[in-house]
Amino acid sequence: MAEEELHYASIVFKNKNSSRSEVKKEEETVYDQVKVRNDGQTELVPDKKADGRSFQYQHLACLGTFCVILLLGIIAFVIYIATLNHDVTQLEELKHNQTVLTTQNENLKRDNKNLTAGNQNLQVKNLQLEALNDNLTDINTNLTTENENLKRDNRNLTQAYIVLGNKVTNLTAGNQNLQLKNQQLEALNDNLTDINTNLTTENENLKRDNRNLTQAYIVLDNKVTNLTAGNQNLQIQNQQLETDKKNLTAQLQNMEKAEMALNISRAQWTYDQYCRINTGGMCQGCQNGWLPSGSNCYAVNNPPPVNQTSWEAAREDCRGKISDLVVVVNGNEKDYVREKSWHIDGVNPGYWLGLRVKDGKWKWVDGSNLTDLSWIQQLPATEGQCAISVPSNGWKSVSCNEKKGWMCKKKGLTL
Numbered sequence: 001m002a003e004e005e006l007h008y009a010s011i012v013f014k015n016k017n018s019s020r021s022e023v024k025k026e027e028e029t030v031y032d033q034v035k036v037r038n039d040g041q042t043e044l045v046p047d048k049k050a051d052g053r054s055f056q057y058q059h060l061a062c063l064g065t066f067c068v069i070l071l072l073g074i075i076a077f078v079i080y081i082a083t084l085n086h087d088v089t090q091l092e093e094l095k096h097n098q099t100v101l102t103t104q105n106e107n108l109k110r111d112n113k114n115l116t117a118g119n120q121n122l123q124v125k126n127l128q129l130e131a132l133n134d135n136l137t138d139i140n141t142n143l144t145t146e147n148e149n150l151k152r153d154n155r156n157l158t159q160a161y162i163v164l165g166n167k168v169t170n171l172t173a174g175n176q177n178l179q180l181k182n183q184q185l186e187a188l189n190d191n192l193t194d195i196n197t198n199l200t201t202e203n204e205n206l207k208r209d210n211r212n213l214t215q216a217y218i219v220l221d222n223k224v225t226n227l228t229a230g231n232q233n234l235q236i237q238n239q240q241l242e243t244d245k246k247n248l249t250a251q252l253q254n255m256e257k258a259e260m261a262l263n264i265s266r267a268q269w270t271y272d273q274y275c276r277i278n279t280g281g282m283c284q285g286c287q288n289g290w291l292p293s294g295s296n297c298y299a300v301n302n303p304p305p306v307n308q309t310s311w312e313a314a315r316e317d318c319r320g321k322i323s324d325l326v327v328v329v330n331g332n333e334k335d336y337v338r339e340k341s342w343h344i345d346g347v348n349p350g351y352w353l354g355l356r357v358k359d360g361k362w363k364w365v366d367g368s369n370l371t372d373l374s375w376i377q378q379l380p381a382t383e384g385q386c387a388i389s390v391p392s393n394g395w396k397s398v399s400c401n402e403k404k405g406w407m408c409k410k411k412g413l414t415l
Contacts, residue, residue: 086283089414101256108252112245119241126234133227140220147213154206157199164192285412292412293336298326299408300340300351311386314352314406315365323410325354327364334375337407341389350388350396352406357381357397 171178171185178185286297299321301314309317311325318324328334341351354365355376362370362381370376376387376395386400389407398404 105256108248112248115241115245115248119238122234122238122241126231126238129227129231129234133224133231136220136224136227140217140224143213143217143220147210147217150206150210154203157203161196161199164196168192283413285414287413291340293333295412297323297410297412298336298340299323300342300405301408302342302351302405305403308403308405310403311352311356311400314404315354317406318408321408321410323408324365325352326407326409327354327366327368328375337389338392338394340407341391343391350390350398350404352404353387353389353395354409355387355395356400357383357385362387 168189171189284292285295286292290297290299292298299318301317315325326337328337337353343349355362355370356365357363360381360383362373362376364370376397382397384400385397387395388398388404390396
């Protein structure tokens with residue numbers, strides 16, 4: 001019976017938490033008495049060094065992939081920051097516009113509150129006048145009643161006087177028959193005379209009082225008429241105030257709508273002018289047709305002589321473009337303006353600057369004085385003279401009514 005062959009293998013256990021260096025230092029455990037088959041077959045033994053290199057290559061590949069992803073993330077982050085800065089600028093402009101609208105809204109609310117308070121005061125005065133009118137009406141009614149009573153008493157006294165007169169007549173006719181009663185009748189006559197005198201005096205007093213009451217009634221009636229007219233005027237004014245309030249409210253709403261539409265139109269105009277399609281949607285500091293220099297934008301208007309214009313007309317054109325004639329602040333800008341003073345085909349070369357004679361001095365359109373008088377020729381300053389930039393010949397003083405080209409200047413858009 002043939003001896004059975006025993007085959008042994010080398011087994012190495014690796015600790016997962018150990019470092020790569022420790023793996024290299026591990027000793028291999030080799031068992032003796034290993035017998036190899038003689039059947040001619042060669043067994044494949046794993047190459048540990050090749051496995052280690054493959055593992056390192058995998059790590060390097062992962063690290064390279066991570067670096068590429070990190071670089072792409074940084075590029076995306078930079079693009080996001082640039083876009084965010086632009087959005088922040090637009091947000092600040094919108095916040096500023098919102099603040100202006102809020103201030104206008106508060107002013108309109110305050111005006112509305114003042115109008116409401118004035119209306120309430122007029123209503124209180126109207127109520128007071130109505131109460132005074134009621135009191136005067138009551139007084140007038142009482143005086144009228146008292147006047148009627150006095151008239152009735154006067155009629156009664158008059159009737160009594162007539163009766164007494166009749167009695168006196170009868171007594172006089174019967175005087176001859178009543179001789180014995182003469183003294184009594186005389187005494188009675190004296191009494192009646194006194195009564196008549198008193199009644200006459202009282203009647204005169206009543207007449208005088210009646211006249212006074214009549215005059216007082218006329219005065220009160222005039223006052224009532226005036227108060228009624230004043231009340232009607234106050235009611236008309238109140239209605240007019242209500243109408244004005246409604247009109248102001250409607251105007252406010254229309255102004256808010258117009259302001260909103262204007263803001264949208266301005267935003268669209270700014271985007272169309274500064275963010276052109278041919279630049280891939282990227283916004284620039286100066287709009288199309290303007291030349292950038294530093295933080296400013298310049299527009300060189302060099303039309304043919306037939307379309308050239310005076311200094312005032314040139315400035316109006318610049319203002320229509322939300323700018324003004326160029327104001328030169330230093331020597332560098334002066335050189336830049338000279339370089340951009342291109343030749344114009346015609347007999348009147350030169351470009352209007354924002355410099356003219358005012359109050360005997362050379363002044364810029366922003367109100368400042370020309371500090372370096374050596375920049376301009378043909379001194380002294382004369383009223384009606386303005387400055388032009390002549391190609392290759394510096395600045396000159398000419399009449400503001402001459403026809404020239406012109407240069408506009410404004411601040412560039414902050415991106």
